[in-house]
Amino acid sequence: MESITMEQSSLSLDLSVGSHWLSHQPMKTERNSNAITSGESKSKEVVNLRAELNRMNEENERLSEMLQNMYEKYSALRSQMMDIRSESGSEGGSAAPEPEPEPEKKRKRHNFKTQNEIVSNAMDQSISSDECLKPIKNDQIKSKITKVYVQTNPSDTSLIVKDGYQWRKYGQKVTRDNPCPRAYFRCSFAPTCQVKKKVQRSAENQSIVEVTYEGEHTHNAPTSQSDTPKAKNNVVANFVPVSKPVTDEHIINIKKKPHLDFDLSASPPAQLQYQLVEQMASSLTKDPGFTAALASAISGKILSFSPN
DNA sequence: CGACTTTGACCGGCGC
DNA sequence: GCGCCGGTCAAAGTCG
Numbered sequence: 514m515e516s517i518t519m520e521q522s523s524l525s526l527d528l529s530v531g532s533h534w535l536s537h538q539p540m541k542t543e544r545n546s547n548a549i550t551s552g553e554s555k556s557k558e559v560v561n562l563r564a565e566l567n568r569m570n571e572e573n574e575r576l577s578e579m580l581q582n583m584y585e586k587y588s589a590l591r592s593q594m595m596d597i598r599s600e601s602g603s604e605g606g607s608a609a610p611e612p613e614p615e616p617e618k619k620r621k622r623h624n625f626k627t628q629n630e631i632v633s634n635a636m637d638q639s640i641s642s643d644e645c646l647k648p649i650k651n652d653q654i655k656s657k658i659t660k661v662y663v664q665t666n667p668s669d670t671s672l673i674v675k676d677g678y679q680w681r682k683y684g685q686k687v688t689r690d691n692p693c694p695r696a697y698f699r700c701s702f703a704p705t706c707q708v709k710k711k712v713q714r715s716a717e718n719q720s721i722v723e724v725t726y727e728g729e730h731t732h733n734a735p736t737s738q739s740d741t742p743k744a745k746n747n748v749v750a751n752f753v754p755v756s757k758p759v760t761d762e763h764i765i766n767i768k769k770k771p772h773l774d775f776d777l778s779a780s781p782p783a784q785l786q787y788q789l790v791e792q793m794a795s796s797l798t799k800d801p802g803f804t805a806a807l808a809s810a811i812s813g814k815i816l817s818f819s820p821n
Numbered sequence: 822c823g824a825c826t827t828t829g830a831c832c833g834g835c836g837c
Numbered sequence: 838g839c840g841c842c843g844g845t846c847a848a849a850g851t852c853g
Contacts, residue, residue: 681824681825681826682825682826682827683826683844683845683846683847684827684828684844684845684846685826685828686842686843686844686845688842688843689841689842689843695843695844697844697845701824701825711844822853823852823853824851824853825850825851825852825853826849826850826851826852827848827849827850827851828847828848828849828850829846829847829848829849830845830846830847830848831845831846832843832844832845832846833842833843833844834841834842834843835840835841835842835843836839836840836841837838837839837840837841
């Protein structure tokens with residue numbers, strides 16, 4: 514519940530950040546075209562910007578209401594599901610225990626690809642609305658291999674991804690299909706934890722970092738939101754799971770994403786809520802109307818600022 | 822001094 | 838069998 518309101522506020526924050534950004538742009542243009550623009554045109558521009566800001570705020574409110582409605586519907590469906598489960602007894606219990614992690618064996622390359630395809634398909638399926646009520650089933654698949662794409666500062670060449678767990682780097686390799694090195698990490702939070710992750714920048718867009726998690730954590734929760742002690746100094750990104758591979762529309766800029774106070778791996782409801790929020794965000798970004806409106810608003814604003 | 826990173830060497834799977 | 842490639846090891850170096 515809390516997380517939803519937080520996410521809603523994040524939406525507000527994102528849009529308001531955009532408005533903030535837009536509201537600051539005229540200063541630049543003012544400086545650039547100081548010699549040719551009169552005071553009247555400036556004030557006219559400010560009025561236009563304020564009107565635009567108001568429109569965006571209204572849009573923001575509408576989106577927040579939509580999100581609220583979606584969450585209410587979700588809550589209703591979820592309570593129905595809980596009722597059905599409690600009626601049907603302990604069979605297929607609601608709070609499914611974390612599956613025992615299989616001991617990691619030497620992976621074969623062809624197995625890796627096959628599992629990846631499975632995960633990709635499962636993730637595609639998870640987008641559909643009814644599948645959002647079956648996170649446990651998907652988690653069982655994801656627990657083997659999960660891919661995450663993170664947007665980072667392109668100028669930062671480090672491969673540290675802040676995901677809350679403690680990782681120990683054990684190797685780095687330049688692969689054939691990507692000039693950027695791939696870093697190999699092992700979970701160092703618990704000695705028995707066999708989870709590994711690979712981190713590599715995308716060859717096409719080096720601001721995007723591809724993180725592949727293999728295995729499942731045997732411990733409950735990371736103790737902090739930081740990486741290893743050294744990593745604290747050069748953290749580049751929080752992680753944002755996305756459902757599809759590397760297309761820009763599926764990558765969420767983590768710099769605008771607020772810190773999540775709950776622990777994703779700690780409690781199933783929190784995890785469920787987080788997944789729901791991700792799916793909502795995914796639905797919004799997939800909505801052609803939403804993206805088109807956003808794109809036209811931004812492009813219109815950019816065009817209105819251009820000197821010509 | 823312990824924990825961590827770096828980096829070259831090594832290993833095993835795969836294709837030719 | 839050989840070479841390529843991805844993944845892992847482990848010694849040396851670094852840092853707090």
